[in-house]
Each structure stands twice: as structure tokens, then as C-alpha cells.
Amino acid sequence: MKRIPILDLSSEINELKPQLLNAFENVLDNGVFIMGDNVKRFEEEAAAYLDTPYAVALNSGTDALVIALLAAGIQEGDEVITTPFTFFATAEAISQVRAVPVFVDVEPETYNLNLDLLEAAITPKTKAIIPVHLFGQPMDMQRLMSIAKERGLLVIEDVAQAFGADYKGRKAGTIGDIGCYSFFPSKNLGAYGDGGMLVTANKAFAEKAAMLRVHGSRKKYYNEIAGFNSRLDELQAAILRIKLPRIEEWNAGRRAAAARYGQLLEHVEGIILPWETADVKHVYHQYTIRVNDGKREALQQRLEAEGIGTMVYYPVPVHKLPIYESMNAAMPVSEQLAGEVLSLPIWPQIEPSVQQFIVQKIIEALR
Known part of the structure; x- marks a missing residue:
């Protein structure tokens, strides 16, 4: 038997290749490579699939976390609780906005944040919680949201590994205040390059995230805040639109x-x-x-x-x-x-x- 990789995308690529090549050709012919129709339509289609009002396409799952924190008003010195058993980007995003990551251990069965330990970690400086739906398994969001609501805390879901996962009939990432997704090629819904997205039911959060991804502007060249260059490119959006229905x-x-x-x-x-x-x-x-x-x-x-x-x-x-x-x-x-x-x-x-x-x-x- 030939070598067995941890992930083999060859079947997927071979099956989709005619559609992919057609999509590439359409993007090339259209000549719009940044923030074009494919990005807009992917946002609409992803929001419809997830059953959430707003989706903002970004250039990575890491940027989704950073921009989510900023859009939600997390500031320097604020404490944000998360898990230590995850990819570095989860805590890195907290540090990038000059907030303080506070780690709470995980459950041995699910590898997700241990809610029995959560409340002891909450202090007057705590402003948000970032649960991670690790390896594709949603954590107990009902209990988490109950704790967060009682304590007045924001919940930003890290759904990098769990696109399409369900928790009691709702899609992971749509239960907290903001959900953050990665479209890294190895993910369940993967682009063929970097990509990410955040979703929310909060219009103000969505509008600020949309500003932050284009250098803090609503209108080009009229910058209101310091932002980022964090746009999902048109080719990746075209790929994701082909893959989303599958x-x-x-x-x-x-x-x-x-x-x-x-x-x-x-x-x-x-x-x-x-x-x-x-x-x-x-x-x-x-x-x-x-x-x-x-x-x-x-x-x-x-x-x-x-x-x-x-x-x-x-x-x-x-x-x-x-x-x-x-x-x-x-x-x-x-x-x-x-x-x-x-x-x-x-x-x-x-x-x-x-x-x-x-x-x-x-x-x-x-x-």
C-alpha cells in the first residue's frame, strides 16, 4: 500500500477540478481579484448555510479572532479566558490586541474547555471567553452562555476546526456573540490558500469588522480607525463557493x-x-x-x-x-x-x- 497521509485532498480536487478551472477562468476573465462578486456571494451563502445574519470574509482564521476581539471592544489589559489545549493562534489573537489570555484547563473526554473550572477564573477584569470547538466537537454552549450572560461576558467562538458542526440543532459559531472560522486548506471547508471569516448577529460588530478588514474605512481613502489588510481574495472565495454545497x-x-x-x-x-x-x-x-x-x-x-x-x-x-x-x-x-x-x-x-x-x-x- 502506498504511503497514507494524514489528509488526502486528491479525491476532492479530482472531483471538483472541472468546476474549479471554470471558476478560475471566470475570475481571470472578470479581472476583479479583490473584494469582488465571489466574496460578496460567498458571505451571503455562508451566512445562509449557518443561519446567521452577518458574515464578514477575511484572510485567515487568526485575523478573524483578532478582528472579532477588536470589533467587540476588547481593550488593552482586559482578560480573556480560553483553553491552553489549542493552536497558538487562539491565545495569540488575545495578545495581539494587548489583552491578557487567562487559561482554563480542559475536559479529558472532549478536550474542550472545562466549565467546572471556568467561574473560578473570572475576575473583574474578565471581559470575554473564547471557547474552542476542538477537533470538530462543539462544547457545551448552553451552559457556557448561561455563565457568560450571568457575568456579563462576551463569547467569541473559535470554530476553526468545526465548520458545519451542530450543537442542539444550531451551527457552531452562531451561538456566541461572534464565531470565527478558518479556511486553511486542511480544514473541513478549506480554500487552496489562506482564508477566514467571522459571523455574528450583532450589526455593530459586523460593521466594525468590515471596516477593520480594509484599513479601518467604510469608504476607500476615508479611514476612520487603524485597521488591517485582511481581505479574502476573489479566487479563494470562488473555490469556497464551489465547496460549500458539499x-x-x-x-x-x-x-x-x-x-x-x-x-x-x-x-x-x-x-x-x-x-x-x-x-x-x-x-x-x-x-x-x-x-x-x-x-x-x-x-x-x-x-x-x-x-x-x-x-x-x-x-x-x-x-x-x-x-x-x-x-x-x-x-x-x-x-x-x-x-x-x-x-x-x-x-x-x-x-x-x-x-x-x-x-x-x-x-x-x-x-
Whole structure:
């Protein structure tokens, strides 16, 4: 069997290539490459799919977080609570606006923010919470929003890994005050370059975000505030418009692949399988197991020798990175997870025979 990557986009690209090439040609013929009709229509189509009033297309998920914080009025010195078990961009965005990230440990089952620990971290300086729907699983937004409402806090959802995921019938990212998405190529809805978006039901937040993405102006050359150059380009918007109608099908494919892994790995000793909570639709951006007894590195090396790609998301919790380690925070669950998690190959079109081969090699390695 040829090498198995952690993600294989070849089936998707081959299937969509005629549409993609046609879209590229249309953009070239039109000659509008920035903030054209494809961007506007993608915003409208994404907002309709997510059932949210406003969508603002941006050039990355990281910028979506930064601009969301600024649009919501987060200022220097404000505290923003988030998880240490996520990609650095979540906390980085808080630091970029000169606010202070405050880390709260995660649940060992879901890898999401532990709401039992949240209230103890809230201080008079706390202004917002950024939950992360990690690996595609929505967290308990009903409980989180209840806490936030009681304390007068904003909620900015990091949905970089969970486009299309459901929480009690609502799309992740549309429950808090603002939702932030990434269209990095590896994401469930991925462009073929960088891209991002924020959504909100708050008109004022949407208007300010739209200003911030174009150097703080409503009208070109009439700048009102300091902003950014954070526009989703027309080619990427055209690609995303082709892919958006397939997201439900592709997420269903990921869920089916996750179910097969669950069946194949159910009785394998030495690993812990992903947990899907009630009332959610996990979209498995990653299928992440935990490997017990310090055997993660050996298993990963064995799988690599067999031509099976895996990834560790994340080997260092954010609070242990050099930029934040002076906080001396203790996050025992995140630290344990960092030494145990291993993400297996998954994509919507992955063949059952490929998964069977992967699991066979896992069983052999753990004997």
C-alpha cells in the first residue's frame, strides 16, 4: 500500500477540478481579484448555510479572532479566558490586541474547555471567553452562555476546526456573540490558500469588522480607525463557493470514517477513543486517540515506518510555550493530553480498507 497521509485532498480536487478551472477562468476573465462578486456571494451563502445574519470574509482564521476581539471592544489589559489545549493562534489573537489570555484547563473526554473550572477564573477584569470547538466537537454552549450572560461576558467562538458542526440543532459559531472560522486548506471547508471569516448577529460588530478588514474605512481613502489588510481574495472565495454545497456530505463522510475507526479500535487495549457528547454533531476535523503508558512516540514511529502519517495536536500546551511560560500556570489535563494524543488519517473519502490497514498496524505495534 502506498504511503497514507494524514489528509488526502486528491479525491476532492479530482472531483471538483472541472468546476474549479471554470471558476478560475471566470475570475481571470472578470479581472476583479479583490473584494469582488465571489466574496460578496460567498458571505451571503455562508451566512445562509449557518443561519446567521452577518458574515464578514477575511484572510485567515487568526485575523478573524483578532478582528472579532477588536470589533467587540476588547481593550488593552482586559482578560480573556480560553483553553491552553489549542493552536497558538487562539491565545495569540488575545495578545495581539494587548489583552491578557487567562487559561482554563480542559475536559479529558472532549478536550474542550472545562466549565467546572471556568467561574473560578473570572475576575473583574474578565471581559470575554473564547471557547474552542476542538477537533470538530462543539462544547457545551448552553451552559457556557448561561455563565457568560450571568457575568456579563462576551463569547467569541473559535470554530476553526468545526465548520458545519451542530450543537442542539444550531451551527457552531452562531451561538456566541461572534464565531470565527478558518479556511486553511486542511480544514473541513478549506480554500487552496489562506482564508477566514467571522459571523455574528450583532450589526455593530459586523460593521466594525468590515471596516477593520480594509484599513479601518467604510469608504476607500476615508479611514476612520487603524485597521488591517485582511481581505479574502476573489479566487479563494470562488473555490469556497464551489465547496460549500458539499460540506454536509463531506462532514457526513468524516463522521462515517470516525464511526469505522471506533468499531475497529473498540477493543484495542492501551488507547482511549474520541468521545462524542450528547446533542452535538462532531465533524471530526481530526480523529484523535490517546495512547497510554508513554507509548505514543513509539506507536507514531512504528506507523511512520509502515507509511502511515499521523500528527500530534498539540505537543506543547499553549501555557507552556515560551511566550506564556512565565505565567507558571498548571494545567494538568492539557499537559497529560499533550503527551498522549495522536491524530490518525481522516478525510471524507477515506476507504475502509485504508482504515483497516491502519488499525491492523496499530494493533501490531501495541502488542
